[in-house]
Amino acid sequence: MNTEILITLVILLCAVVFYSTTWMNMTATSLLILAALYLSGIVSVSELFVNLVNSSTLLVIFMFIISGSLLKSGASAFIGNCLLWHAVSEKQIVMRLLLLSMLLSAFFSNMATAAVVATFAVGIAKSNKAYRLPKMTMSIAVGSILGGMLTIIGVSGNVMVRTFLEEAGAGTVGFWDFGKIGLPLCITGYIYMYFIGYRLSPSQSVTESAINDTEKQDNVYRKGQCIFTLMVFASVVICMMLENIIHLPIHMAAFFGSLVLILSRTVTEKEAFSYVNWPTTLMFASLLTLGAAISKSGAAPLISDTFLRLFGEETNKTFILVVFFVLIVIITQFMSNGATAAVFYPIGLSVAQQLNVSPVAALMMVCVAAGSSFATPMATPLNAYLMSVSGCRFSDYMKVGVPLLLLTTIVCVILCPLIWRIG
Numbered sequence: 001m002n003t004e005i006l007i008t009l010v011i012l013l014c015a016v017v018f019y020s021t022t023w024m025n026m027t028a029t030s031l032l033i034l035a036a037l038y039l040s041g042i043v044s045v046s047e048l049f050v051n052l053v054n055s056s057t058l059l060v061i062f063m064f065i066i067s068g069s070l071l072k073s074g075a076s077a078f079i080g081n082c083l084l085w086h087a088v089s090e091k092q093i094v095m096r097l098l099l100l101s102m103l104l105s106a107f108f109s110n111m112a113t114a115a116v117v118a119t120f121a122v123g124i125a126k127s128n129k130a131y132r133l134p135k136m137t138m139s140i141a142v143g144s145i146l147g148g149m150l151t152i153i154g155v156s157g158n159v160m161v162r163t164f165l166e167e168a169g170a171g172t173v174g175f176w177d178f179g180k181i182g183l184p185l186c187i188t189g190y191i192y193m194y195f196i197g198y199r200l201s202p203s204q205s206v207t208e209s210a211i212n213d214t215e216k217q218d219n220v221y222r223k224g225q226c227i228f229t230l231m232v233f234a235s236v237v238i239c240m241m242l243e244n245i246i247h248l249p250i251h252m253a254a255f256f257g258s259l260v261l262i263l264s265r266t267v268t269e270k271e272a273f274s275y276v277n278w279p280t281t282l283m284f285a286s287l288l289t290l291g292a293a294i295s296k297s298g299a300a301p302l303i304s305d306t307f308l309r310l311f312g313e314e315t316n317k318t319f320i321l322v323v324f325f326v327l328i329v330i331i332t333q334f335m336s337n338g339a340t341a342a343v344f345y346p347i348g349l350s351v352a353q354q355l356n357v358s359p360v361a362a363l364m365m366v367c368v369a370a371g372s373s374f375a376t377p378m379a380t381p382l383n384a385y386l387m388s389v390s391g392c393r394f395s396d397y398m399k400v401g402v403p404l405l406l407l408t409t410i411v412c413v414i415l416c417p418l419i420w421r422i423g
Helices: 003-019 026-039 055-073 075-083 090-105 112-128 132-149 154-166 179-200 225-241 250-263 269-275 278-297 301-311 315-331 337-355 359-371 383-392 393-418
Strands: none
Touching: 003 026, 003 278, 026 250, 026 278, 055 075, 055 112, 055 225, 055 250, 055 269, 055 278, 055 383, 075 112, 075 225, 090 112, 090 132, 090 179, 090 315, 112 132, 112 225, 112 383, 132 179, 132 383, 132 393, 154 337, 154 359, 179 359, 179 393, 225 250, 250 269, 278 337, 315 337, 315 359, 315 393, 337 359, 383 393
């Protein structure tokens, strides 16, 4: 193990410890990660802050502004009240938000889905204090992640599967092929959240969250402003859903939506900046930089290569793929799911060729494993965003996510070899 890999793994360990405890605040931890990566020479100056303008980071910033405008106009409370229709318990609301998240994330970015649906959840929590925001946002996180596995456009990593397969001349996958494993996972996730996940979700009252952050604002319902804001919001959502047709990236759709709100003075300049959770934004950037450093240093390939050397040619092929799946599931909890997918797709293709198994089956298992980012806030930007919105703790994600990881792993290792024949 070379020095760069060792230093990167130490920084990763420190990031996990500091983000999961109260030893150091979020901003200090994020800055410390960037400082350590730079001082160690792993990341150059030109690479250090590049993720502050990453598309995911920009999407979060602009969605904060749009969400703030929905709160200010009373639109989020209005939609939240619609979701409350005929609901008699908090659990019903949680499950409705879960289903809505699954449906939306199947057709556009799970990060955008989380940001959109979280706005509704905040509106519900503001209108009825009996409904706890942490429980609602945890279901949104699970639904947004699982729903992204239903179609080829659900997550950017899904499209990469087809690209790698076609470039290698190993076949291809269609729009709904992901649903063959995505739908069973969504059903499993729904059952889990209904019977187990809901009880494990954080039940504490929200203290420092978007609810309290917006209490100072004038949240009186304004009909005209509410309608206009909803129109802008709907336009942004439609553009996100049609991203591959109109060729407008989702973060640019959010940008233009924010621009319209500011130009129309629906949101003032001061309000736009106040709506953005800057500690969360900085955390996004630092974790994306750390994920890139893990790939650059060779830490992830080293782990996988070491893993493959542990098995001989006589070892059962399915067993090797299952262990490989579990390895990726573990790594993706501490590394951006997009970066994890990018690192392990070529490795998975190589493993499939060496074992003489179906490349489609191998890459689909890699895709699902890399996307199973339930257990930590750093596994995917949407988890970190929802943590900042709801006041959830690092340990809350572990409590809900680890059992769900075990369930999804069992479902995948049973169904993937059956759906896409290994031999």
